[in-house]
């Protein structure tokens with residue numbers, strides 16, 4: 001594996017019939033960390049895996065890639081250069097600034113989240129035209145694309161479907177929603193003549209993720225971070241002041257379930273998919289219920305509440321839960337971890353091993 005900041009571009013002609021390279025942006029982030037390992041395990045060295053992140057990848061992650069680059073997705077020259085070096089046939093575009101970070105630097109969020117996505121969608125369309133076959137574009141979206149105006153409206157909305165309450169209040173939510181529509185535009189208007197039919201050049205597929213809890217990493221810059229932070233603090237014997245009220249409720253899932261859902265959607269036959277963007281759901285506890293579950297496994301956990309106005313407002317605007325019946329019907333989505341299993345079978349054993357708790 002080579003880990004480079006880009007210098008001289010190299011042209012790589014597509015080999016006819018070859019599978020082409022899988023490009024993963026945001027490969028050093030929380031989801032990228034797990035996804036790279038799972039893609040490497042799935043392909044056993046039979047596919048080129050090109051990892052991209054703003055900073056050099058930790059060696060463990062870089063080891064799962066055949067090439068790794070440090071660079072900015074919002075820099076079109078960098079992305080064009082990458083397209084010259086690798087015959088890219090699949091894009092997993094994870095790079096993004098999350099919701100809390102995005103509210104601190106809205107223009108930077110717009111640049112990275114929207115312009116970065118525009119650059120990679122163009123790369124996918126150009127690559128499809130050159131290869132003469134569709135390029136799959138996997139895009140993690142978020143529950144931040146939803147926006148409920150009041151707590152009463154949130155309770156009344158309950159489990160939202162993909163087409164309800166689409167009035168995001170954060171720049172991050174607005175950005176992700178915009179990219180969903182950009183993906184739809186590319187899927188609809190960029191076509192390839194394949195044998196006797198017209199295929200989409202960019203096979204855009206997206207999942208709106210809830211808050212994600214990983215045993216291996218703690219997120220930064222998100223607003224659902226109180227869930228994972230509470231657990232990781234308890235496992236390290238540290239006190240934790242939760243930045244939302246005890247009654248704040250949004251959906252969550254475990255990282256292995258989240259990454260598996262994206263991989264299952266990628267593998268689903270296109271003809272079975274009735275949508276480009278899907279909800280997935282697993283469990284939807286309040287902050288107090290998460291605290292209670294943490295105390296079940298770490299009885300000495302010190303958890304208090306110190307809600308901050310900005311982050312509380314964001315969580316209040318997100319739905320209590322999501323209706324994932326389309327994903328269950330179209331591609332057989334089913335979470336492995338419910339609320340209790342998430343802690344008992346995955347989070348707590350791994351976290352205890354990690355911190356020696």
Ligand code: AKB
Nearest residue numbers: 098099142222223224
């Ligand atoms: C965030 O909190 O910004 C993310 C998300 C819910 O998309 N974790």
